[in-house]
Amino acid sequence: MSKPAIFLFDWLVAGLRRAQAAPKRRPLPVLRVVIFITMAVPLLAFLLLLAGAFFEKRAGQRFRARHAPPGRRIEIVPGRRQHLLCMGEQRPGLPTVILEAGHGAWSSCWQKVMPEIALMTRVCARDRAGYGWSDPDPRLAAGRMVDDLRALLDQAGESGPYLLVGHSMGSSVARLFASRYPQDVVGMVWVDPVHEDMPGFMPVGRWAFPAVAALARFGALLARVGLLRFSGLAAFIARYPSFENAADAHVLVEQVAQPVYLDTLALETYVLADAAGWEGTLECFGCLPVTSLEALYGDQPASKILPAFLAPLVRRRWQRFRAGWHVMHDALAARCDNIRRIPVQGAHVIMDEHPQLVIDAIRAHLMDCKAK
Numbered sequence: 001m002s003k004p005a006i007f008l009f010d011w012l013v014a015g016l017r018r019a020q021a022a023p024k025r026r027p028l029p030v031l032r033v034v035i036f037i038t039m040a041v042p043l044l045a046f047l048l049l050l051a052g053a054f055f056e057k058r059a060g061q062r063f064r065a066r067h068a069p070p071g072r073r074i075e076i077v078p079g080r081r082q083h084l085l086c087m088g089e090q091r092p093g094l095p096t097v098i099l100e101a102g103h104g105a106w107s108s109c110w111q112k113v114m115p116e117i118a119l120m121t122r123v124c125a126r127d128r129a130g131y132g133w134s135d136p137d138p139r140l141a142a143g144r145m146v147d148d149l150r151a152l153l154d155q156a157g158e159s160g161p162y163l164l165v166g167h168s169m170g171s172s173v174a175r176l177f178a179s180r181y182p183q184d185v186v187g188m189v190w191v192d193p194v195h196e197d198m199p200g201f202m203p204v205g206r207w208a209f210p211a212v213a214a215l216a217r218f219g220a221l222l223a224r225v226g227l228l229r230f231s232g233l234a235a236f237i238a239r240y241p242s243f244e245n246a247a248d249a250h251v252l253v254e255q256v257a258q259p260v261y262l263d264t265l266a267l268e269t270y271v272l273a274d275a276a277g278w279e280g281t282l283e284c285f286g287c288l289p290v291t292s293l294e295a296l297y298g299d300q301p302a303s304k305i306l307p308a309f310l311a312p313l314v315r316r317r318w319q320r321f322r323a324g325w326h327v328m329h330d331a332l333a334a335r336c337d338n339i340r341r342i343p344v345q346g347a348h349v350i351m352d353e354h355p356q357l358v359i360d361a362i363r364a365h366l367m368d369c370k371a372k
Contacts, residue, residue, distance in 0.1 A: 055226045067254075069083050069085075069132075069133035070085050070107075071083055071084050071085030071086060071107070071133075072084055072085075072086075072156065073133060073134075074152055074155045074156050075155065076148055076151040076152050076155055077151065079135075080129070080135045080137065081134065081135050082126055082127060082128075082129065082134040082135070082148060082152050083106075083107065083126060083127040083132050083133035083134045084124055084125075084126045084152055084156050084158075085107045085114075085124065085125050085126070086122065086123065086124040086125075086156070086158065087114055087115065087117075087118035087122075087123050087124075088117065088118030088119065088120070088121055088122045088123050089121075089122060090121065090122040091120070091121045091122070093369060093370050093372075094120070094121040094122075094366055094369055094370060095121070095160065095161040095162055095163040095186050095187075095366070095369055096121065096122040096123070096124060096158055096159070096160065096161070096162050096163070097117050097121060097122070097123040097124070097162075097163045097165060097362060097366075098123075098124055098125075098149075098153070098162050098163070098164050098165065098174075099113070099114065099123065099124065099125035099165045099166075099170075100125075100126075100149070100164065100165065100166040100167070100170030100171075100173050100174055101125070101127075101128070101131075101167060101170050102166075102167040102168030102169050102170050102191075102348075103168055103169040103265075103268055103269070103272055104131075104265050104268070105131070105167070106126075106127040106128065106131040106132035106134075107125035107126060107127050107132060108132065108252060109167070109349070109351065109352065110125045110351060112351060112352065112355035113351050113355050113358050113359055113362075116355075116359045117359065117362055120362075120363065120366055121366060122158070124153075124156075124158055126149065126152055128145060128148070128264075128268075129144075129145075129148060129264065130260055130261065130263065130264025130267070130268075131255075131261065131264060132255060136260050136263065136264055137264075138267075140264065140267040140268060140271060141271060141277055142172070142173070142176060142271055142274075142277040142278045143176070143277070143280070145173050145176075145271075146173060146176050146177045146180060149173070149177060150177070150180075150181065160181075160184035160185075161184055161185065161186045162184055162185055162186070163185075163186055163187050163188070163189070163362065163365050163366070163369075164177060164178060164185055164187075164188045164189070165188070165189040165191065165358070165362060166188070166189075166190060166191065166193065167191040167192065167349075167350075167351060168191070168192060168193065168194050168348065169194055169268075169272050170191075171188075171190040171191065171193035171194065172193070172194060172195075172196050172272075172278060172281070174188050174190070175188070175196075175281050175282070175285075176278060176280060176281045178282070178285065178288065179280055179281050179282040180280065182288075185288065186288075186289070186365075186369055187288060187289040187290065187291075187365045187368075187369070188285075188288065188289075188290045188291075189290075189291045189292075189293070189358070189361050189362055189365065190290065190291070190292045190293065190332070191293050191350050191351055191358060192293060192294060192295045192344075192348050192349075192350050193292060193294075193329070193332055194272075194328065195328045195331060195332055196275055196278035196281055197275035197278075198272065198273070198275075198328065199273055199275070200275065201324045201325075201327055201328040201331070202321065202324045202325070202328070203320075203324070204317070204320075204321060204324075209269055209270070209272065209273035210273075212265075212266075212269050213265075213266040213269040213270055214266075216262045216263070216265040216266035216269065217262070217263075217266045219262040220259045220262035220263045220266070223257060223258065223259040223261075223262055224259045228257050228262075282335070283335055284335055284336075284337075285335055285336045285337075286336075286337055286338075287337050287338045288336065288338060289338050289340075289365060289368060290336045290338065290339040290340070291339070291340045291342065291361045291364065291365065292329065292332065292333060292339060292340070292341045292342065293342050293344050293350050293357060293358065293361060294326075294329045294341060294342065294343055294344060295325075295344050295346055295347055295348055295350060296343050296344060296345055296346070297322050297325070297346075297347060297348075329341075342357065342361065344357060
C-alpha cells in the first residue's frame, strides 16, 4: 500500500474513533420545532408585508415626482383637486367639447380623439375623483360626479355651451349633467352607452357587479403591500384596450398599481349598479341632438378556445348578453326625439378601435351648431 493511501486510511480511522468518543446530542424535541415555525413564519410574513408597504409608498412618491399631470389640477372643494386637460381654442358659435371617460378610465382614453377635436374647437377631458391625477372622493356617488364636473368647469373658467361626449358610464354622467343644466348643453355624443338601470337589462350584472367590486377591494389590499406591482397583476389590469395601446402605457400601469385606483374602482362599480343613485336624469331629452355610437360586438373569442363541452354554454350566455345590450340601447334611444344611431362593428372601447367614428360624430354636431 502506498504512503498516501496509508495516510488516508489512518485519517478515516482516527475520525471514526473521535466520533464514537464524542458525547451524543439529544435530538431537538418536535414541540420546539413546531413552536419555532409557528413564531418565525408569521414574523417573516409580517416583515415582508411591512417591507412591501414601504416599497409601495416610495414607488408612489417617485411616480408623482417624476410624472407631472398633463393638464391642471384644480381645487373644486377645499382639500380636493381634480385634473382637467384642455386643448384647442374656443371658436365663435361653437361649443366646448367635454369628454367623459367610462368606468375605470380617465382622460388618457381620449388621446386618439382630443388632438383632432382641438383643431376644430376647445376640448376638455377630466379625471374623475380617484383616477389619473385626481384626488379620491370617499363619498363617491352619481350626483357628486356631476357636481364635481360643474365645479371643475367653473373653477377652470371653461364656459358653455357644452357638447357632452360620454363613453359607457360616462354617457350616464353626461345625461345627468344635461338634466341638471339643460341651458348649458347643446348636444350629446354617446359612445357605446349604458343605461342608468343597467342591471335591469343585463341579468348577469346582479352578480357581476358585486364580484367586480369585491375583486377590486382585494386588489387594493394587494396593492397596499406592493404585491400588485411585484406580481405583474397591474400590467395585466392595464391591458384594458384604452390603456394597453396608449403612448404612455408605462405611466398608466403605474397609476393602476395605486391602491386608490382600485378603491375608487370598487366604489364606482357600486355607483354603476345603483339605479336609484341616478335619480334626476330626464326620461325624455326632447329635441336635444344626440348621436349614439353602438358597438355590435362579435363572436365571443373565449368560446373558440374553451373545451368543446363548455363552448355552447359560453356562446349562449354571450348571445344573451348581446341581446340585453341592444335592448338597453333601444331603451336609451326611445328617450330622445332627435337621435342618430350609428352601429359600429367592434367592441366596447370604440374611441380606441375606431377613433375616426367618434371624431366624425363630434364634427357633425359642431357643423350643425355653426350652421345655426
